[in-house]
Amino acid sequence: MSQALLTAKPQYPWKLTPKDLLTDLAGAVFALISTLAIVGFSPLKGKLGFALTLIVMSILTATVISWVRRDRKAAINSSTTVLVYIAASFVIIALASVLYEIIRLGAPGFSLSIFTKDMSQTASDMPLTEGGLLHAVIGTGYLVLFAALFATPIGILTALYIVEVKGRFAGTVRFFVQAMSGVPSIVAGLFIFAFWMIQLGNAYSGLAGCFALTVLMIPTVARTAEEVLKLIPQDLREAGLALGATQWRTVAMVVIPAARSGLITAVILGIARVVGETAPLLLTIGGADAINLNPTSGNMSAFPYYVWKNLLIGSENAVSRAWLGVFVLMILVLIFFALARYFGAAKGSRK
């Protein structure tokens, strides 16, 4: 009995055999060596030449191996597979190198004291042990918080109008939302600068920056929320309505809870869209080196402004500060998104 059970071992007959793997490995080695040889003996030089040759050679090798092993169909499948892998690796390489640069240049200046000090007593050229970026943390915190508070309800209500109400102007509204999402960020800044500050006579303030970011955030939130709401099955809405609910009750109690995690994603994407925006802030918040706890008046700082200002100064310490700013912003955003994901995770299991 137990003998019979023991004889049946879990196997994976669909996996590649060692022989196949060996051929693939030999192919990869061949692609690499031939690339080195071509780069060595031909006018193709440098990293770019190497990368291009490697791409061509790996596609060729994979195609030939598959053709020999099976047939033409398998060969085409292999070449497209390799192409997809190459495209994916481009993205990963680009992202990884950005991360690597930020960490390499930003991390050395990192210490906990930067979260307790601002730059009011410190010049940018001083060593990084002096001063900090608390004013930028507070500034960006205010800006993103209020922009999210303004843009989330407007964006989600817009999406509800397009998807749930399906009003007469739903198509028009969607068109304008799409057009708005293509507006260059500096135009949003100029709009607030021209209207809120020049026309209405307000000074630089955190609030003006919030407005500019809100203009940029609304289309992202609205479009993502629209896509999310469209995914909620019509069945659920009908079930709510068939229980004698008004449309508003159905939306509030059935549709929005069912779409909760998607709507949180919409807000996160909106925040991601605006958190690093520099151009609109230059026109609206004025910039500051000291902490400003009042978002409604007085110049305000922010991470993008901090980075921009220090890069312009250009001395070694100032540039290090700029990288430090990028590094800290990246970490804070990562922590924030992780928290939002954790608390916003979909309740219940959906079959």
Add this chain to the structure above:
Amino acid sequence: MSNENPTESKGNREEEMSQVTPKQASGSKTTSSPGATRSLSEVAAARTTNLGKAPQPGSGLEARGIHAWFGKNHVLEDISMEFATGTVTALIGPSGCGKSTFIRTLNRMHEFIPTAALAGQVLLDGKDVYEPGVDVTKIRLQVGMVFQKPNPFPSMTIRENVLSGLKLSQIKISNPDELLESCLRRAGLWNEVKDRLDEYGGSLSGGQQQRLCIARSLAVNPQVLLMDEPCSALDPGSTLRIEQTIRELSDSMSIVIVTHNMQQAARVSDYTGFLLSDGGPGRLIESSTTVEIFTNPKEKRTEDYVSGRFG
């Protein structure tokens, strides 16, 4: 339960009805397959029915001269049926004959389709539900609906799902736990879920989910329950369970069930209506007691359909 009900509404929607021209049915779809007529009629005859109860006039649900359109497409033509309290009515017919559209006109779900149009009257306790000024949410509280696919609310627990109708229509009650238990018992689900009321509805099996949806409909105490192929996505065991539930519920309410399953129609219903569309709008070909439809149908097409010769 007369088929040809001449009382057509002379209401606001009259003008569209005058253009309706009946078409002659063609038997082109007929295919031959040996049917299970005998067993069906036996099934239909063997079951104890609620036919003895005389429906009180003016109570229950009645459809009078219902026509329905989607855009220019005329999908239902002159359908009149009565659904008395205490009875189960099955609607049978091939796909696309308008059964679902018809029951959706009964609780005003039809109007959610943007191009939909309607003529005729649906009388609930003698009052037209399409009368201007009628509160449509009240109609839907009285005429509940169970859908083809189980659709418990994914963000709610089992408990919340059952009581969701109350919250959705803002009804407050003093004893939600009693109502919860009685609804789940009537839907035949209590024993399976009594220890896991705070799990999410999506964690149940398909058949359990469907019974949860029935329990959810019961919580607002409807007079009529419309069921649109409630068992089509379920296994035979769950189907049987839901059919028992239907029989138990039918004492206190009127149930209209759309089904593609002849056996099911024969098992659960007191009355049966046969709808058919021959390319044009769907029409009520025959409507009578279930025994009559399955043993002694008047129309040849009904006989062909229930015996499995086409459809």
